[in-house]
Amino acid sequence: MEYSVAIAYLGLLLVSGVLLYLIWRIMKRNQESIMDGNAPAIAGSDELGGQAKDKSQFDEPDEEALAEMADVLSSAAEAQGIQYEDD
Secondary structure, eight states: OHHHHHHHHHHHHHHHHHHHHHHHHHHHHHHHHHHHHTOOOOTTTSOOOOOOSOGGGGTSOOHHHHHHHHHHHHHHHHHTTOOOOOO
């Protein structure tokens, strides 16, 4: 009787050890996949397709773009508690 109980305990200990090892391996695999998926983008490692159709449009901003930039600057200054005055 005592012999069979000892074997049962040994079997349960062995199964528990194997299960803990499997859980540890799955945890490490998940950590690596999360680290790879959320790695920071390194400049130049990504490929951007296409080009601007008319590159000269970016040389001088138009009035609409300047007004939008002024709105962005004033809202950012307001969020920081700074008085922004347009010239």
